[in-house]
Amino acid sequence: MAGRTDVFDLARLQLSSGQGRRVDLLVELEPLEFGGQRYSSQTRLTEAALDAARTTAGYSLRLRFGAHLEGPCMRCLEDADTRIHVDAREIDQPGGGDDLRSPYLAGEELDVRTWARDALALALPAQIACREECRGLCAICGENLNDASPDHVHERAPDPRFAELDKLRFE
Numbered sequence: 001m002a003g004r005t006d007v008f009d010l011a012r013l014q015l016s017s018g019q020g021r022r023v024d025l026l027v028e029l030e031p032l033e034f035g036g037q038r039y040s041s042q043t044r045l046t047e048a049a050l051d052a053a054r055t056t057a058g059y060s061l062r063l064r065f066g067a068h069l070e071g072p073c074m075r076c077l078e079d080a081d082t083r084i085h086v087d088a089r090e091i092d093q094p095g096g097g098d099d100l101r102s103p104y105l106a107g108e109e110l111d112v113r114t115w116a117r118d119a120l121a122l123a124l125p126a127q128i129a130c131r132e133e134c135r136g137l138c139a140i141c142g143e144n145l146n147d148a149s150p151d152h153v154h155e156r157a158p159d160p161r162f163a164e165l166d167k168l169r170f171e
């Protein structure tokens with residue numbers, strides 16, 4: 001495997017209609033913003049498998065890679081260890097209408113870097129958490145509830161009306 005690939009020229013594969021080939025690429029994964037937090041891949045360069053098949057008029061493409069993201073748990077803000085498996089497909093069929101054009105393909109130049117970035121963002125779970133049962137932070141004092149005792153509770157803030165009553169009683 002050579003160096004990093006940002007744009008891959010599919011013409012290099014010299015595929016004729018019906019033929020397909022797999023190539024292994026090193027793709028750069030840019031840090032991404034998600035839910036107001038920043039996540040970056042532990043290995044900035046990631047091995048990705050690109051499957052390219054020539055159709056009658058275009059290409060059918062599949063990109064697969066794994067990523068190990070580092071960044072905070074969205075509930076407790078401790079480090080979350082998030083492994084994502086990306087399996088993305090694109091079809092490019094010139095003449096088949098806009099739905100069948102891939103935004104990552106210009107002629108035979110495939111923008112694997114942008115595709116990998118978008119596919120990773122789409123593969124993220126709804127919420128990144130350090131573990132499924134993370135209890136998050138206490139809404140009142142901010143303590144990490146994963147470390148707090150199970151009976152962590154706060155007295156209810158006194159109702160100001162009762163405070164007035166107390167005054168009356170003791171005067």
Ligand SMILES: [Zn+2]
Nearest residue numbers: 073076130134
């Ligand atoms: Zn957590």
Ligand SMILES: [Zn+2]
Nearest residue numbers: 138140141142
């Ligand atoms: Zn608390």
